[in-house]
Amino acid sequence: MFSKSTSALIILLLVITDAFRTARAVISNDRHRQQQISNNAANILAYEMGVKNLLDTPREHYRPITDCMFVTSESGPFTYVSRSDDEVVCGIYFLTDPDRTVEIHFHSFDVPCDHRGLLAVIDGWEMDGEIFPSEADHSLPIKDRVNEFCGKSRWYRKTFTSSQNAAVLQYRIPMRNKGFVISARYPKNSRPCNILSVSTTDPFTLRNYGRRINCTLMAMYPGAVQVIALGVGGSSSQSVVHTTETGTLHKCDTKNPRDQLEIGGSRGLDTMKLDVIDSICGIDSKPDIKEFVPYEVTSVRLISSGYYDNSATIIINPIVSDDLLDPASAF
Numbered sequence: 001m002f003s004k005s006t007s008a009l010i011i012l013l014l015v016i017t018d019a020f021r022t023a024r025a026v027i028s029n030d031r032h033r034q035q036q037i038s039n040n041a042a043n044i045l046a047y048e049m050g051v052k053n054l055l056d057t058p059r060e061h062y063r064p065i066t067d068c069m070f071v072t073s074e075s076g077p078f079t080y081v082s083r084s085d086d087e088v089v090c091g092i093y094f095l096t097d098p099d100r101t102v103e104i105h106f107h108s109f110d111v112p113c114d115h116r117g118l119l120a121v122i123d124g125w126e127m128d129g130e131i132f133p134s135e136a137d138h139s140l141p142i143k144d145r146v147n148e149f150c151g152k153s154r155w156y157r158k159t160f161t162s163s164q165n166a167a168v169l170q171y172r173i174p175m176r177n178k179g180f181v182i183s184a185r186y187p188k189n190s191r192p193c194n195i196l197s198v199s200t201t202d203p204f205t206l207r208n209y210g211r212r213i214n215c216t217l218m219a220m221y222p223g224a225v226q227v228i229a230l231g232v233g234g235s236s237s238q239s240v241v242h243t244t245e246t247g248t249l250h251k252c253d254t255k256n257p258r259d260q261l262e263i264g265g266s267r268g269l270d271t272m273k274l275d276v277i278d279s280i281c282g283i284d285s286k287p288d289i290k291e292f293v294p295y296e297v298t299s300v301r302l303i304s305s306g307y308y309d310n311s312a313t314i315i316i317n318p319i320v321s322d323d324l325l326d327p328a329s330a331f
């Protein structure tokens with residue numbers, strides 16, 4: 001589903017995100033161990049689902065999860081089996097195309113609550129306690145976006161669907177040989193609003209479809225933001241349509257309604273803590289806008305009152321500094 005640049009980005013994401021996090025990935029290339037893990041997973045499956053269902057998907061097609069921070073755009077099925085009694089929190093980070101959402105299916109799970117076991121499905125991306133999209137930019141309150149549960153499920157299928165192209169399954173399973181089996185699907189999103197960037201080279205278009213809504217394109221790296229097409233606050237979503245080129249206007253927040261495109265950065269994922277570097281509006285089919293955002297996280301936020309049909313097409317290239325990409329200095 002992803003282009004080559006996306007795989008490169010996922011590596012970039014891993015490097016950057018690992019540098020931020022204290023949790024280190026548990027990486028194992030030991031084949032024997034992996035085999036043992038898939039056997040254990042198969043045992044959980046056999047116990048949970050019966051042999052008949054197990055035959056539907058050959059055992060070797062189940063991907064064992066061995067990295068504590070596991071980023072994927074694939075469908076799985078994935079299995080995780082705890083190898084220790086440690087209370088470590090790990091996560092599966094699902095990231096797909098901007099115009100898709102993430103659907104996570106639980107086939108079975110055995111996560112003992114009385115051993116502090118916990119599963120949490122997050123509608124968004126989590127980093128250091130902050131969630132993208134921010135609460136103010138999401139249609140659902142946080143309590144409806146974080147689904148926590150534990151226990152054991154035999155036949156019951158649990159499904160979660162995200163509102164944007166990113167979702168996370170966090171888990172803490174401090175009991176050997178307990179775990180879960182899941183798979184993912186990536187259905188189309190007809191009106192994407194918040195987007196976690198998956199490409200360092202492809203343009204993205206933020207659009208409000210005439211709605212009163214704020215939408216953010218976020219990249220988890222210091223970015224050079226280029227706006228390659230701009231239509232914000234100009235053409236009405238009502239019957240009268242103005243298509244005059246106004247050029248790129250600054251200081252748009254003095255106007256009413258205050259439809260605008262904010263370009264800024266932050267240390268974490270919370271766009272409420274965004275330092276706005278520039279704020280623009282207008283109709284400009286060839287804007288000459290390039291802003292450097294020397295922050296850990298780069299965001300472009302489209303603020304829409306609902307009186308206009310807004311759109312902005314953006315590329316966020318990484319500002320690459322040697323020490324950020326040198327793994328030796330990352331830890």
Ligand SMILES: *[C@@H]1O[C@H](CO)[C@@H](O)[C@H](O)[C@H]1NC(C)=O
Nearest residue numbers: 136137212213214302303304
């Ligand atoms: C969008 O953001 C602006 C400025 O941050 C805020 O005033 C407004 O209430 C937000 N609109 C919605 C629909 O959340």
